Amino acid sequence: MNVKLIVGLGNPGSKYAKTRHNIGFMVVDVLAKELGLKFATSKNYRSDFAKTAAIELIKPQTFMNNSGTAVRAIIKNKNISPDNILVVLDDIDMALGKLRYRTEGSSGGHKGLQSIIEALGTDQFPRLKIGIERPPVGIEPDQYVTQKFTAEQVNEIRTVIPAAVEIIKNQFLN
Template identity: 45%
Template sequence: MNEGAEFLPPRLIVGLGNPGRKYVETRHNVGFMVIDQMATESTLQFADEKRWKSQIAKDSDRFLLKPQTYMNDSGLAVGKVSSFYKIQADQILIIYDDLDLDFGQLRIRGQGSAGGHNGVRSIISHLGTQNFPRLRVGIGRKEGESSNHVLGNFSTEERSILEKSIKEAVLAVTLISDQGISAAMTRFNVSRETRKRKSRGPESSTESKGKAESSVE
């Protein structure tokens, strides 16, 4: 799918994570957290579907999916569900964590490589294509083993940002569904600081003049 092409609303929205109580609050489970928030806002309940190794909820004409394999085998569930319901790849939206984005930052793309994410790599393998949209939620990168970071719990400071980021991710999914991926990219593929500046409106003439003078020095 080309990011500028006509976009069909997603019929299958997948949050990636690891099943089990020990992983519930880990950074690698941000995808699950976004899907859970979507279900909460839509008053949906997940049902266990062992044949698809998944938890799945039906929302009008779309499905919310949480694979219950471990992260590295996420494609197994996505492949089975999309095949059963005859959902094409460009109508599958994948939501997952990204080490290379600042904590809480969102990034939307219409297609692309796995970028080192094993869950996405598995999905590409099972679907036979990388042409599906994805919403990445930044978890930041720390020095040391990346596996320790992604499987670690959120810090107190991170938790203060997390709730807002999850709600923004839900808004991003809504915008993708209602207006298409290009509109969502335009709104959300910027830093949090840039969005804050835009929300404050244009700078005063004095501020603009001051910045212009500073840039000349």
């Protein structure tokens, strides 16, 4: 049986919980809850992980821009091909709440995704991008992505996360 690896991107620590950059963590948290799984920490894999016989969920604890380090540590010890790895991440260039599932492609400037592309040596793996929209004028993107969602945005995100989980179940896990 081929194991499927689902990588939710984000930054570790309570300081970054519920921030825009951590939407990948939020999605895999909901998926884990639906599957009745709890996360444990693996120092070897530099990640929090939860798994069944067929699915492994990870939240790299390496900070966003070094996510590839955690993914490389896992695939080095397991025989998981890139087409069985799904990366769930934020996308600043998409409207808030828009979802886009792709089976391959460039990083689009996302440093966490670029780190994984470099670690795998290919961009031929699935990814689910979740729009967080561009920052308002005067706020730098690096600052914006590490801020919490506004109250209005939280309402949108509450409906988007379950929709993202459904896409994962219907398009990646089927």
